[in-house]
Amino acid sequence: xxxxxxxxxxxxxxxxxxxxxxxxxxxxxxxxxxxxxxxxxxxxxxxxxxxxxxxxxxxxxxxxxxxxxxxxxxxxxxxxxxxxxxxxxxxxxxxxxxxxxxxxxxxxxxxxxxxxxxxxxxxxxxxxxxxxxxxxxxxxxxxxxxxxxxxxxxxxxxxxxxxxxxxxxxxxxxxxxxxxxxxxxxxxxxxxxxxxxxxxxxxxxxxxxxxxxxxxxxxxxxxxxxxxxxxxxxxxxxxxxxxxxxxxxxxxxxxxxxxxxxxxxxxxxxxxxxxxxxxxx
Numbered sequence: 001x002x003x004x005x006x007x008x009x010x011x012x013x014x015x016x017x018x019x020x021x022x023x024x025x026x027x028x029x030x031x032x033x034x035x036x037x038x039x040x041x042x043x044x045x046x047x048x049x050x051x052x053x054x055x056x057x058x059x060x061x062x063x064x065x066x067x068x069x070x071x072x073x074x075x076x077x078x079x080x081x082x083x084x085x086x087x088x089x090x091x092x093x094x095x096x097x098x099x100x101x102x103x104x105x106x107x108x109x110x111x112x113x114x115x116x117x118x119x120x121x122x123x124x125x126x127x128x129x130x131x132x133x134x135x136x137x138x139x140x141x142x143x144x145x146x147x148x149x150x151x152x153x154x155x156x157x158x159x160x161x162x163x164x165x166x167x168x169x170x171x172x173x174x175x176x177x178x179x180x181x182x183x184x185x186x187x188x189x190x191x192x193x194x195x196x197x198x199x200x201x202x203x204x205x206x207x208x209x210x211x212x213x214x215x216x217x218x219x220x221x222x223x224x225x226x227x228x229x230x231x232x233x234x235x236x237x238x239x240x241x242x243x244x245x246x247x248x249x250x251x252x253x254x255x256x257x258x259x260x261x262x263x264x265x266x267x268x269x270x271x272x273x274x275x276x277x278x279x280x281x
Contacts, residue, residue, distance in 0.1 A: 006079055011025055032079045134151070161220070165216075171222070186205045
């Protein structure tokens, strides 16, 4: 018996006109559709007159659902995987299912479409030839700040998702750790009625968000400019020695600030150097 095919289908992230004819045709012809939230997806399918059966596949049942759906693919049925919005697997479940399907040499076909990451990156105004997508940062402050500190010297554009109830706190952490001069683009409610693209420094974005609390509602993508490469040649050996000694006695940020006060060098450059030195240890 011929194997079935699994189609990985992107759905709209807001504007329903972004749902491609190919995606609609694919969802109409498959035997079933695996969806993260069947209630949400049923509304989308009904809008387009699609009656294909829906099966729940989410982070809490992925292992069990994958085994069941694999059996159906091996029996010759074809199915589709969708997420609540956008391209599946991008900060959404489905990885284990796709991995299992590949292990059994079942064809997997992408049906491309909307992606919040790529859409935000396309309007951010930063280099996009190389970038780091970090998804959602940790919810707890300490873990989030630690993650941001590890990213502070990355010389690639950074892309994050963030929830509305954490958006201001996260941006404040970014401003403190990345530096207040770091540029960013906040993209809010992509393709929806209140879509907003704000390109500014991190403190300016925070000011805009806090000026009106309703601006903190919605779905957010944060695109942050790459860190400038530290020009260690401009940091004298004596300044590097002072930084190293202070770093052994106090937290990194405090050591960089005090070294800056002693030497007159940029605090951000010294902070980047200290991070680079830590990674080399």
